[in-house]
Amino acid sequence: MKRVLLVEDDPLLIDLYRERFAEEDWQLSVATDGRQALKMVDDSVDLVLLDILLPELNGFEVLRALKHLPDTKDVPVIVLTNLGSEQSDKDKQLALSLGAIDYLVKSHHTPDELAEVVNRHLEPA
Amino acid sequence: MRDVSHLRELEGRKNEFISIATHELRTPLTAVIGYLSLLGRGGANLTDPQRRFLSQAKLATGRLSRLTEELLWTVQIQEDRLMFKMAPIELESVARKVVADFRTSAENHLLPLTLKKPLFPTTVLADADRLEQVICNLVDNAVKYTPSGQITLDWRQTTNRQRRSFVTLLVQDTGLGIESKQLPEVFTKFRRLHQPETIRSFGAGLGLFIVKSFVEKMNGAVTVTSHLGKGTTFAVTFPCHPPNR
Numbered sequence: 001m002k003r004v005l006l007v008e009d010d011p012l013l014i015d016l017y018r019e020r021f022a023e024e025d026w027q028l029s030v031a032t033d034g035r036q037a038l039k040m041v042d043d044s045v046d047l048v049l050l051d052i053l054l055p056e057l058n059g060f061e062v063l064r065a066l067k068h069l070p071d072t073k074d075v076p077v078i079v080l081t082n083l084g085s086e087q088s089d090k091d092k093q094l095a096l097s098l099g100a101i102d103y104l105v106k107s108h109h110t111p112d113e114l115a116e117v118v119n120r121h122l123e124p125a
Numbered sequence: 126m127r128d129v130s131h132l133r134e135l136e137g138r139k140n141e142f143i144s145i146a147t148h149e150l151r152t153p154l155t156a157v158i159g160y161l162s163l164l165g166r167g168g169a170n171l172t173d174p175q176r177r178f179l180s181q182a183k184l185a186t187g188r189l190s191r192l193t194e195e196l197l198w199t200v201q202i203q204e205d206r207l208m209f210k211m212a213p214i215e216l217e218s219v220a221r222k223v224v225a226d227f228r229t230s231a232e233n234h235l236l237p238l239t240l241k242k243p244l245f246p247t248t249v250l251a252d253a254d255r256l257e258q259v260i261c262n263l264v265d266n267a268v269k270y271t272p273s274g275q276i277t278l279d280w281r282q283t284t285n286r287q288r289r290s291f292v293t294l295l296v297q298d299t300g301l302g303i304e305s306k307q308l309p310e311v312f313t314k315f316r317r318l319h320q321p322e323t324i325r326s327f328g329a330g331l332g333l334f335i336v337k338s339f340v341e342k343m344n345g346a347v348t349v350t351s352h353l354g355k356g357t358t359f360a361v362t363f364p365c366h367p368p369n370r
Contacts (some may be wrong), residue, residue, distance in 0.1 A: 082151035
């Protein structure tokens with residue numbers, strides 16, 4: 001079973017994503033701040049959905065740290081935020097330059113669409 | 126000098142406020158859009174009125190979502206945070222897509238929406254997504270301010286003294302028109318013109334500000350001509366690509 005870590009601090013959105021992702025064949029864990037996220041990621045995690053505005057460490061800091069550690073540098077990270085724009089802006093550029101594989105604005109995607117994106121990234125190449 | 130820096134500081138604070146506000150608006154909006162979409166999946170089990178309520182709720186969240194995006198773009202434009210992926214693109218294909226997207230909405234208002242065929246190549250250097258947004262806003266505006274009549278997208282080609290060629294997309298409506306003294310203000314942000322008859326009109330007055338900002342960032346120009354009671358034409362002009370066709 002694929003392991004997906006959702007890093008999200010808003011209870012409203014945690015509930016929404018938990019509800020929908022329960023239909024998927026993944027094992028979903030949730031971290032509610034940046035420091036907890038860093039503790040929970042290891043090489044057994046298949047994908048991280050990472051918010052940017054988080055308590056403790058923000059998403060950019062978490063991403064930078066993950067990509068520097070040998071155990072976690074290859075874990076794919078999708079930034080899932082309500083900051084900035086998907087088209088092309090500086091937040092997106094920064095996330096991609098730090099090693100994120102995708103940058104998604106939460107309010108632009110239904111949970112169905114999000115599950116589809118995650119499944120696409122989880123499929124073996 | 127102090128006045129200018131004070132104004133700049135105020136503008137910065139206002140932008141910061143809008144940035145935070147849009148982020149905070151997007152989060153509950155994500156939950157509403159998300160749960161509505163989950164509710165909609167049970168389509169077969171819903172009664173007809175429930176389906177109608179769901180569809181109205183989706184329309185309303187769509188409007189809120191659009192307003193939020195426009196506010197965010199306005200700040201991003203002012204702070205130069207938007208980036209443009211410039212690449213050769215056929216203006217006609219973008220216009221065709223927008224017209225297809227708006228056809229139903231225009232027909233619902235009994236407005237024929239026509240895209241004329243250009244007699245010359247329409248390739249320009251632009252960011253495809255932003256270009257689509259520009260044409261979208263112009264067609265949307267035409268639909269809003271045209272109680273009856275028609276909307277036509279037409280083409281012009283011009284060459285300047287340096288023999289540089291330009292392609293112009295015209296978005297023409299036969300709508301309410303704009304008073305000449307109000308014309309200079311149409312591209313000003315948060316400015317909505319006083320027209321009691323604007324029956325289909327809502328929004329924060331950001332659409333045309335975004336059009337002008339995006340077009341100018343992509344090295345183009347936008348102008349407007351209008352006759353009160355007869356209609357309005359917006360002209361978006363870009364240099365042809367490659368330059369010396």
